[in-house]
């Protein structure tokens with residue numbers, strides 16, 4: 001028997017996921033939920049889903065099995081805990097929360113209710129990360145000694161629009177969030193390969209001088225548009241994370257990882273695998289290129305208007321054989337990750353298994369960023385990073 005799932009937050013991002021949850025063979029029913037009646041009406045019509053709910057609170061009072069959160073990025077922590085405590089499995093868009101207290105509350109709720117929690121971390125299924133996980137399992141890196149990951153996204157590349165639709169009339173109050181409060185696209189790339197955790201951090205911030213004054217006055221009291229952090233990890237390696245929101249760059253989410261035997265290097269020129277003995281120097285660009293759908297609708301990323309019978313927007317490294325046939329021809333996005341994330345969550349709920357990007361792993365992606373920002377506010381002071389413990393290993397969902 002499948003699950004009944006409510007999708008909360010019918011804004012821009014959820015539109016890419018509604019057709020996937022609706023089509024998954026493990027889902028019996030989808031209910032659409034938003035505070036905004038017009039968004040409920042439009043999404044209901046667009047996706048052919050009749051049942052709607054006016055709020056997360058209302059949805060928590062029903063007997064559905066699961067809730068997927070696509071609400072504003074600073075709301076997820078308390079909303080996830082609310083849904084778990086109402087006995088629902090929870091899928092959450094990133095970030096999982098923005099304070100240690102929020103993360104601890106989610107973990108406690110997962111522990112006490114036994115419900116599934118999964119973070120929809122898109123970097124987890126980016127082609128480079130899938131490739132590096134395989135190389136790591138083969139021990140091709142030797143010992144990992146250093147990694148770096150970055151998320152570069154300048155305000156001029158759509159962030160004003162995003163801040164306005166998420167924040168509404170008072171968007172300036174919620175804009176200007178510390179860049180290290182949104183680090184999971186970067187940190188997860190390294191941590192999901194090695195399984196190590198970040199133990200200590202020193203972070204520096206670049207105080208912003210832009211005329212828009214977004215970082216001059218905001219509810220976060222954050223002056224930094226760019227933050228760069230150096231971490232010590234539990235496996236003995238070090239890692240550098242850059243979260244930049246003012247940068248003369250087209251934008252990137254990527255990582256590089258050096259081992260004692262082999263290395264994966266990725267920059268604007270492309271991605272390569274290299275070995276110390278100089279026997280291997282393999283360009284990976286072809287393996288990482290996501291095949292575009294046959295028919296695209298202008299202006300709507302990854303929207304597919306015709307089913308050509310294939311899994312769309314995936315790269316040769318993606319294990320599409322594990323996806324349901326029902327996903328063929330449906331939207332995908334963020335380097336082919338959306339379909340895998342939905343499939344992980346639904347199967348985890350149906351099978352009662354621990355998914356990747358569970359709360360323990362999600363906490364390891366976000367807490368280092370929260371502490372890094374504290375370090376930046378203290379001029380780069382070296383700080384210890386708390387940990388919420390290990391995910392259960394005996395009941396893991398198969399994902400390859």
Ligand SMILES: NC(=O)c1ccc[n+]([C@@H]2O[C@H](COP(=O)([O-])OP(=O)(O)OC[C@H]3O[C@@H](n4cnc5c(N)ncnc54)[C@H](O)[C@@H]3O)[C@@H](O)[C@H]2O)c1
Nearest residue numbers: 009011012013034035055056070071072073093094122166
């Ligand atoms: N690569 C990625 O992982 C990625 C990319 C884009 C967006 N996101 C995440 O997706 C989330 C959504 O982004 P968006 O741009 O679609 O936001 P949005 O502002 O367009 O949509 C959020 C919606 O949530 C609704 N909402 C908030 N609280 C609610 C409640 N209690 N009950 C019912 N509805 C409620 C709002 O009314 C709004 O319509 C963000 O958290 C963002 O971080 C992740």
